[in-house]
Amino acid sequence: MTELYDWFIAPFAEFSFMRRALVACLALGLSSAPVGVLLVLRRMSLVGDAMAHALLPGAALGFIAAGFSLYAMGLGGFIAAMLVATLAGWVTRKTGQREDASFAAFYLIALAGGVMLISLRGNSVDLMHVLFGTILAVDDDALILMTAVSSVTLVALALMYRPLVVECFDPGFLRSVGGRGGLVHLLFQTLVVLNLVSGFQALGTLMAVGLMMLPAASARFWAVRVSSLFAVAALIAVASGMAGLLISYHAHLPSGPAIVLVAGAAYIASLLLGRRDSALQFLLRKQSHRIA
Amino acid sequence: MIFPRFSWVTIAALGLAHALSASVCSAQSVATERVRVVASFSILADMVREVGGDAVEVTALVGPSADAHVFEPSPADARRVASAQLLVVNGLGFEGWLSRLVTASGYRGTVLVATSGIAPRKVGRTVDPHAWQSLNNALVYVENIHLALVKSSPSQAAYFQKNAEQYSAKIRALDASVRERIATVPAAERRVITSHDAFGYFGDAYKVEFIAAQGWSTDSEASAAAVARIIRQLKARQVRAVFVENVSDPRLAQRISKEGGGVIGGTLYSDALSASGTSGDTYLKLFEHNANALVKALTVR
Numbered sequence: 001m002t003e004l005y006d007w008f009i010a011p012f013a014e015f016s017f018m019r020r021a022l023v024a025c026l027a028l029g030l031s032s033a034p035v036g037v038l039l040v041l042r043r044m045s046l047v048g049d050a051m052a053h054a055l056l057p058g059a060a061l062g063f064i065a066a067g068f069s070l071y072a073m074g075l076g077g078f079i080a081a082m083l084v085a086t087l088a089g090w091v092t093r094k095t096g097q098r099e100d101a102s103f104a105a106f107y108l109i110a111l112a113g114g115v116m117l118i119s120l121r122g123n124s125v126d127l128m129h130v131l132f133g134t135i136l137a138v139d140d141d142a143l144i145l146m147t148a149v150s151s152v153t154l155v156a157l158a159l160m161y162r163p164l165v166v167e168c169f170d171p172g173f174l175r176s177v178g179g180r181g182g183l184v185h186l187l188f189q190t191l192v193v194l195n196l197v198s199g200f201q202a203l204g205t206l207m208a209v210g211l212m213m214l215p216a217a218s219a220r221f222w223a224v225r226v227s228s229l230f231a232v233a234a235l236i237a238v239a240s241g242m243a244g245l246l247i248s249y250h251a252h253l254p255s256g257p258a259i260v261l262v263a264g265a266a267y268i269a270s271l272l273l274g275r276r277d278s279a280l281q282f283l284l285r286k287q288s289h290r291i292a
Numbered sequence: 293m294i295f296p297r298f299s300w301v302t303i304a305a306l307g308l309a310h311a312l313s314a315s316v317c318s319a320q321s322v323a324t325e326r327v328r329v330v331a332s333f334s335i336l337a338d339m340v341r342e343v344g345g346d347a348v349e350v351t352a353l354v355g356p357s358a359d360a361h362v363f364e365p366s367p368a369d370a371r372r373v374a375s376a377q378l379l380v381v382n383g384l385g386f387e388g389w390l391s392r393l394v395t396a397s398g399y400r401g402t403v404l405v406a407t408s409g410i411a412p413r414k415v416g417r418t419v420d421p422h423a424w425q426s427l428n429n430a431l432v433y434v435e436n437i438h439l440a441l442v443k444s445s446p447s448q449a450a451y452f453q454k455n456a457e458q459y460s461a462k463i464r465a466l467d468a469s470v471r472e473r474i475a476t477v478p479a480a481e482r483r484v485i486t487s488h489d490a491f492g493y494f495g496d497a498y499k500v501e502f503i504a505a506q507g508w509s510t511d512s513e514a515s516a517a518a519v520a521r522i523i524r525q526l527k528a529r530q531v532r533a534v535f536v537e538n539v540s541d542p543r544l545a546q547r548i549s550k551e552g553g554g555v556i557g558g559t560l561y562s563d564a565l566s567a568s569g570t571s572g573d574t575y576l577k578l579f580e581h582n583a584n585a586l587v588k589a590l591t592v593r
Contacts (some may be wrong), residue, residue: 013518016551119366136519137543139550244518254513 011249018245020138024202025241025259027146029209031153032195033233035063036216037226038188041168044100045217047085052197054084054107056114070141070201070225078197085189093182135245135255142202149198153191157230160184165226171270198279203256210260211237218267221274236266327444330376332387333360334565335424336406336433338575342459343437347448353393356565356573365389370397378444380437383407386421404440406433413492422563427467427579428495434460466576468581474498476525477590483531484586485522485554487545490537490562500586503531519548526552533557533589557589 012018039047054055058080059073066072088103097105133142138191157164166174199208215236219229243260251258272279327351331337337352344350353369354360373379374397381387383405394403410429421427438456442449472481482500491502503522525531526548533553535557536542536548542556549556560582566572570582 011516011520015523017519017523018516021516046494091439134513134544135515137547139543139547162418248516249520250517252517255516256513258515 007250008246011134011246017136018249020143021135021245021255022238022242023141024138024146025211025245026238027150028199028203028208028235029215029241030196030234031150032199032208032212033219033237034157035153035191036212036275037219037229037233038164038168039213040220041226042099044103046100047103047211048196049205050107051081051085051193052200052205052209053111055081055110055197055200057110057117058083060114060117060121060185066185074197074201076201078193080110080114081193081197082190083238085193086186089185090134093185101206104180129145132200135203135207135259137254138198138202145198146202149194153195154186156191160187164188168273176187180201183200206260207256210263211241214260214263214267215240218263218270218274221270221276224276236263240266314588319394327378327441328376329378329380329441329444329516330372332379332381332390334358335563335575335578336382336437338565339406339430339433339459340437341440343434343452343456344441345451347445347451348441350478356567360387360563363389365386365393368377369393373397373399377401378440379403380406380440382421382423383410384419385421402440402443404436406436408432408436413496415492420489423493424575425491426497427463427470427564428497429493429574430463431460434463462576466579470579472485473499473583474500475588477587481532481536481590483525483592484557484589485526485531485534485545485548486560486562487535487537487542488562488584489558494582514544519544522548523552526554533586535560535585535589537562555589558585560585 002092006288008275038073040269055077058076058077058078062069062074062076079250083219084106085103088106091102092099093095126259134253138146163174163179163181166179167181167184167188173182174184196208197214202208216229217231218236219233222232225227240263241259244262245255247253247262248255248258268277274281293533294525322420325359326347327344329340329344329348329350330339331350331352332351333354334356337350340348349373353365353372354363357499360570373393376399378401379394381390381403384407407421407423407429410423410432412423424433425522434456438452441452445452470532479499483503487504487505489502491500494500495502504527534545534552536556536559544561546556548554561572561578565574565578568593572578
C-alpha cells in the first residue's frame with residue numbers, strides 16, 4: 001500500500017511545486033481539450049502552433065512599450081493573436097478563401113512583422129524566455145490566470161454549446177435560422193486565443209499546444225457525440241498531465257516533454273486500439289465482410 | 293657660437309619634442325588603423341579591450357545581458373565578422389552557431405579560440421564551456437588574446453605586452469582577494485543554487501558547490517526530480533542561498549526558493565556582462581560582484 005502511495009501520491013504531498021503543476025494541468029486540460037476538439041472538427045488543428053508565432057508582434061510591441069512586463073507582453077500577444085484570428089475568420093466569411101489558408105497567411109505576416117520589430121529593437125531571446133513559462137515554475141499569477149481562463153472557457157462553452165456545434169458542422173443552416181454565427185465564431189476564436197496565450201505564459205508552447213491538440217486528436221477514436229468527445233479529451237489531457245509529472249519525478253526526465261509524450265502515447269494507443277475507426281477496428285471490420 | 297642658456301634649453305626641448313612627435317607620428321602612420329576585432333560575446337570583448345587598449349576596435353556579437361547559448365546571428369553580424377581582422381571565440385562548444393556564421397560570412401582570417409590550453413571541466417561526456425568563471429583560466433585567456441593581437445599587429449607588441457601584464461596582475465590580485473573572502477565561509481556551508489550549470493569552474497576553483505535545476509544550456513528543461521532534490525536540500529538547510537542569473541528566466545529559481553524557504557540571494561552574472569553603468573559591466577567587476585554576492589548570501593544566517 002505504501003508502495004502505491006510512494007509512487008502516486010507522495011510526490012504531490014511533499015512538494016508544493018508538484019501540486020501547482022498538477023492544478024495547472026487540470027485547468028489546462030479541462031478547458032483546452034474541448035477547445036481542441038472543436039478545432040479538430042473545424043480542421044484547424046495546426047492553429048495552435050501557428051498562434052504561438054502570431055502573438056509575436058504584439059509581444060514585441062508590449063516589450064517596446066513597457067519593457068519586461070509580463071502583463072504588457074501578454075496583453076500585446078493576446079491582442080495580436082486575436083487580430084490575426086479575427087482577420088482570418090473575417091476573410092473566410094467575406095471571400096472565397098478557406099479558413100486554414102486564411103489563417104496561415106495572416107499568421108505568417110504577423111510572424112514576419114514580429115521578427116522585424118524585434119530585430120529593430122533588441123534580442124529576441126530575452127523576449128521568448130520571459131514570455132514562455134515552464135510547468136515546474138507556476139507562480140501565483142500564472143495559476144490564477146490558468147484557472148480563471150479555464151473557468152471562463154467552460155462557462156462560455158456551456159452557454160454557447162448549441163450554436164457553436166452547429167456552426168462547426170453547418171454554418172449555412174445556422175445563418176438561415178438567424179443564429180448569429182459570426183458572433184459565435186468570434187467568441188470561439190477568443191476562447192482559442194485566451195487558452196493558448198495563457199497556456200504559453202504559464203506553461204510554454206509545447207505544453208499548451210500539446211495538451212490542446214493531442215487529447216482532442218485521440219478522442220475521435222473513442223466517441224461520436226461532441227459532448228462525449230469533450231469528456232474523453234479532457235480526461236486524457238488531465239491523465240497525461242498527472243502521469244507525465246510522475247514520470248518526470250521518478251525517472252528524472254524533463255516535465256514538459258514527458259507530459260506531451262504521454263499524451264502522444266495515448267494518441268498512438270487510441271489510433272491502434274480505439275473503439276471507433278481505429279486500426280484495430282478496420283482490421284476487424286474487414287474480417288466480418290464476406291462478399292459472396 | 294655662444295647662445296644664451298635658455299636658447300640651448302629651448303632648442304634642445306624643441307628638438308626633443310620634434311623627435312618624439314616624429315616617432316609618434318611614424319608609429320601612428322605604421323598603424324593608424326586600429327585592429328578590428330570581433331569577439332563572440334561580451335566577456336571576451338571586454339578582455340580584448342583591456343589587452344588591446346586603443347590599438348583595437350572591438351565589437352561583441354552577443355552583447356551584455358544576452359544569452360550566447362541560444363543566440364541567432366543576423367546579417368549585420370555576418371557583415372561584422374567578414375570585415376574583421378581577428379575573430380575571438382570561447383570554444384568548448386559555447387557558440388553552437390559560430391561555424392555556420394564564419395562560413396556564411398566568408399571570413400578567412402584568424403579565429404582565436406580563447407580557451408586553447410585550458411583543460412576543460414567535464415561531467416560525464418559533456419564539456420562545460422564556462423571556463424571564464426575561474427580567474428586562473430582568465431590568465432590563459434589573456435595570454436592567448438595577447439599573442440593573437442601581437443600576431444595581428446606586431447609593431448605594437450610592446451604596448452600589448454604592457455597591457456596584458458597589467459591586466460594579468462589585476463586578475464591575480466582579484467583571485468587572491470576572492471580566495472580570502474571565500475575562506476571566511478566554512479567549507480561545509482558553501483552551497484548555492486543557480487538557474488543553470490554555469491559556475492562549475494568557479495566552484496572547482498574556490499571550493500563552492502553550485503547546484504542547478506537546468507543543465508548546461510539555458511535551452512534545456514528541468515526535470516521534476518531535479519527540482520525536488522534541490523528543494524529538499526534547501527529545506528534541510530544544507531543549501532543557504534538561491535541565485536537568479538542575468539541571462540535566464542528567474543521564475544524557476546523563484547519558485548524553488550519560495551518552496552524551499554530560502555531567499556533569493558541576488559543576481560549572479562554568468563554568461564554575459566551586465567549593461568554598461570551597472571555592477572557587472574566589465575569582467576573584473578562581474579567577478580567581484582559574483583564573489584561578493586555569494587559570500588554575503590552564505591554568511592547571512
